[in-house]
Amino acid sequence: MKIAIHPLKKSELKPLVSDPKILGFCKIFSDRMFTMNYSEVDGWHNPEIKKFSPFLLDPSTIVFHYGQEIFEGLKAYRTSDGEVNLFRPAMNAQRFNRSAARLCMPTIPEFDFLESIETLIKLEERWAISTKGAALYVRPFMFASDNTLGVRAASNYVYCVILSPVGPYYQEGFNPISLYVSDEFTRAVKGGIGEAKTGGNYAASLLAGRIAREHGCAQVLWLDGIEHRYVEEVGAMNIFFVFDDKLVTPKLNGSILPGITRDSVITLAKSMNLKVEERAVSIDEVVGGITTGSITEIFGSGTAAAISPVGNLKYKEKDYVVGERKVGTISKKMYDTLIGIQYSEIEDPFNWIRKVDLSEKSITAERERK
Secondary structure (H helix, E strand, O other), X not given: OOOEEOOOOHHHOOOOOOOHHHHOOXXXXXXXXXXXXXXXXXXXXEEEEEEOOOOOOOOOEHHHHHOOEEEOOEEEEEOOOOXXXXXXXXXXXXXXXXXXXXXXXXXXXHHHHHHHHHHHXXXXXXXXXXXXOOEEEEEEEXXXXXXOOOOOOOOEEEEXXXXXXXXXXXXXXXXXXXXXXXXXXXXXXXXOOOOOOOHXXXXXXXXXXXXXXXXXXXXXXXXXXXXXXXXXXXXXXEEEEEEOOEEXXXXXXXXXXXXXXXXXXXXXXXXXXXXXXXXXXXXXXXXXXXXXXXXXXXXXXXXXXXXXXXXXXXXXXXXXXXXXXXXXXXXXXXXXXXXXXXXXXXXXOOOOEEEOOOXXXXXXXXXXXX
C-alpha cells in the first residue's frame, strides 16, 4: 500500500498517560488512526493515517440499521530492551477475513492488514508503554458505509485501526474470577454468526452480563443455544477445564469464537506433555467434577487478560468453588509462559512473535510515503 501520512502538529498531540492504574482498559486512545475505503468499483483504496477523529456518517448509513460490521483485538507489547512485539497477528488477519466472508464483506489481503497495524504503531510508538502488564491494544474494524436502507450486503465499506494504551483487563489483577452460568439466554447457535467476531454477538450478551454482575460475577459462562446443556465460552474468553491430568476445552462447533489465545494454550499444553481434549463438555459434567474434586482448575483464555483463573461458578442459585478459589498450577504456568513469550522474557519456540521494525530508517520511510 502507498499510505498517505498526514502530519500532526505538536500542539495536536495528546498528553501521554503511562500509569497502568490510570489507563484502565481502552479508555484512552492514541493520536492517530488508519483508515481505508472500499467500493465495488475501486476495491480497497485511499489508505491513510490521520488524526484520531470522529467519522461523519449519514443517519441512513447501513451499519446503523443492519449491523454489518466486524472487528479484531490484539496487543503490542513493549519489551525490556525497547522493542515492540505483536503476538500471532497473522492469525488475527485470517480470522478477520473469515468474519468478513461470513458477513458478506470484502476481505483484506493479509499483508495489507499487517502493514496497516505496523505502520500506525511505528508512528504512535510513544504510546507503547514500557511498564510490565501494560500494552498497546490494537483494534482493527470494518463497517458498511452505504447511505441507503435495505436488508442486503453493502457496496461500500470503511476499514479502520485505532490504538489504546491499556493496563490490566481486571483491576483485581491475576486472581480468580467468578462466572455466572446462564441457562436462560443464548449468545449464538450453530449456523449463526457465533464464530465471527462481530458486534451482534456481544450485543446479545449484554443483558446476561448485567445479570451476572448483579450476582457478583465478572462474566457469563455460556451454554449451547439448543439444549442449554453444553459449555461453549465465556463472554470475552474461551474456557478450559483441568480434569486431573487432562486439559479439556469445548470443541469448536460453529458457534464458538476460535480464539488465538485458545489455540496458543492448546499448543503450549501439548509442549508441556499435558493431554488435551477438544470435545463437548456438559455443565452437569462440570459441576459434578467440581463437586467430586476431579476438576482441579478452570481458566479462561483471551487477548484482553491472557489467562483468567476461575474461582467459582454460580449455576442455578448454587455456588461451585474451584480449587479453594486459588490460582492453580497449570493456570499460573500458562499465564507465565504466554506473558513471558509476549514480552520476550523467555524463548519463543513457536515463532509467534512478530517484531515491529522501529528503526529510524523504517520510520523515516513511512513518514515519506505520501
